[in-house]
Amino acid sequence: MSKADESIMSTVVPVAQATGITKRYGSTVALRAAHITVEPGQTHALVGRNGAGKSTLVSVLTGLQAPDEGEIAFGGAPAPRLADRDAWRRQVVCVYQKSTIIAQLTVAENLFLNRHARSRGLIAWRTLRRQAADLLAAWSVDVTADTVAAELSVEQRQFVEIARALSFGARFVILDEPTAQLDGAAISRLFERIRELQQQGVTFLFISHHLEEIYEICDTVTVFRDAQHILTAPVAELPRADLVAAMTGEAASAERGVHPRSIEQSAEEAGGKPALSVSGLSGPSAGIGGDTGYDDVSLTVRAGEIVGLAGAASSGRTEVAETVVGLRAAGSGEVLIAGRRVRPGSVPAALAAGVGFVPQDRHHQGYVPGMSVADNGTLTVPDRLGRSGFLSHRRRDTLAATQIENLAVKTSGPDQPVSGLSGGNQQKVVMARALANDPRLLVLINPTAGVDVRSKEFLLDKVEQTAAAGTGVLIASDELDDLRVCDRVLVMFAGRIVAEMERGWHDHALVAAMEGMEADV
């Protein structure tokens, strides 16, 4: 950046500016004299590990909470009173990870909830629908106003939320991990949309765990760590390693150490039988229960091998993985685990056959939030905790303590409820449970979704160690970092396996295959 540019930038009135913000919850300091300045027309990234103070900053910036100290200004003017919600909404809005769209209502009604168009005291539905259609068209959101929100995809819901946010007059939008639930194609559409809106004068504050995304879409990045502002810099001038270092407070190794292991040798140990062998698996066709199907899928995971199952969200990768672990039954075909046929559609049978499993969405299927770390970690292995149905608490706690140590779960003890842990540590508990019965086959679906950088590296290291000990691993994911640990990657598209890539593939080729395009490398 040249001197001239700098002087221009400094004269621009920032869209939003927070200075000297301190926020305490009891004895915990959530923010300590933190500051951030967002310039108009920019896309500004806010990054930090779980617990760095990002969420608190967002709630202070959106007027949901008053800071204990410090000031907030929008466009140079001080922020409105906390009680004046409408005034805040004209300045800033946040699209949260958790959707604030009401599934039972139509898109039109969601857009104008509590500010319906009226005539003679009653709601004028015709006018309301027209306004909604106009609004959707103005921000080119390709959704029909009369659609019931439950029928929207995650991506469409986000666009609707952004359109609603903009309809209040705000031109500063905070996106809280908007890509967490999207597949590759949807993410690129979202980014496309962000760029378009940026040209229409909208400023974004973008919160994400995915560093590639920040390099792709953002102009400036601000790093928070331990409740403090660490740095703000133009993205282009900050190498990836420095960014990770700023987030973690230590120089991170660019490459994880590869654990030495020999697949052939481990395969012999397991009696030559592959950990998983799937042949001719066909699932229900698309449309049944909203699930995508898969067709004639065959694959083998040898003992000690890590196999990636890549594909976009609707490719069928998740469904295949869920069929292997018995969460759903295939229409036809066979699943052999360590050479044994397993009763289809039965999770207990799969567990008994030696499957460990990290489900797609930890909040839904991964853990019971109110239960303790120890209970969650040992949920799959009641028989190891005592005889004839009675559980020994002592054995449970011993086993849990091993798990906590093994996976470095940050917890106050085995009795802490899982709901009190950070996202990364929750996922570690789910992983611990998957490993609890020393599986022969470990099936992971999106194992690092919504997990911070350090926990992610840790989890993937753990996967490699597990494989080195002779377990076959199947990772169903579209996250390139997850797939990088794989010995080979099978790519699914529209329910079929379309490509197989050995370790050392190019990102470009893999992404192209996942999008159903011919790799041109």
Add this chain to the structure above:
Amino acid sequence: MSETTTAATSEGKGLLAATPARRIAFAKLRDFALVPAIIVIAIIGQIVNPVFLQKDNLINVLQTMSEIAVLVLAETLVLIVKRMDLSLESTMGLAPGLAAWLTVPKSGHGLGALPGGWAVPVTLAVGLAVGAVNALLIIRFGLNGFIVTLGMLIVLRGLLTGVSGGQTFFNLPSSMLYLGTTEWFGVPVSVWVTLVLFAIGIVVLGWTGFGRSLYAIGGNIDAAKAAGIRTDRVLWTVLVTAGGLAALSGLMLSGRLASVASAQGNGDIFTVFAAAVIGGISLNGGKGSMFGAFTGVLLLFLIQNVLTLGGVPAQWIGALNGSIILVALVISRITGGKVQD
């Protein structure tokens, strides 16, 4: 030439508009899901006994169902905001019961403390007060709504039994009899009241900000709050209104029977829930319409009427009532085509 262009454009517009229009039509159709079932029952009824479709019999069905229908209306409001109110059936007995106790002379087991004109205001006030207590416990103090209203159901029933000594109040003041006995244009007032209340309910739920806020709260209360809806105030209004409606329903029933039994309304809440669910109201909140709820009650009572006309002995009516609920549920599942929740 220009004509063809215009025609083509308007046709194009029509095509564009077709999709949303069909969607609306489909959404509206869900409200009418029970109408075919009701027609089928009507035909069967007519075959079983030609009396069925005569005006007197239909008015009789409407009057018999009017009290339950008003309770269903109240419960529908509560269910849409994802709450439950079990105490409605006891309120239905206690509200007119207390009014009768205060106004009825000693000869009718009352105190005779108040003039007869007070009966209706007292009834309604008791209903609103019960609703307010429910709201206080559930919304203000954050207690579990199911258990609170279950407790209230027992307490209120006990109060009525205590006050009445287990006996039936009769010689009710004329103001209490009006709704149940008077006829306008040959149709009992209680039927008119029910129909008007449902009409108001349909308009309020479909065309007012307040009504839509019920759906928003039932669908996702956090999102409703984020949209600036005063959720607590809406919930208070709903629970208090439900209490008031239950009292009105009790007034209609005691007017029709010219007495208040200490068991008035006992067990009715199950029929109320059944009718609401049959009518497409979701127990998980945010779904269902007032018209649907009305067709739910209507279907239940038409089936009952057909059985009575078919000469089913009275001893079997209890067992049949339960079966009717199940059958009606199955019918609404078939015609509605959607998994119930």
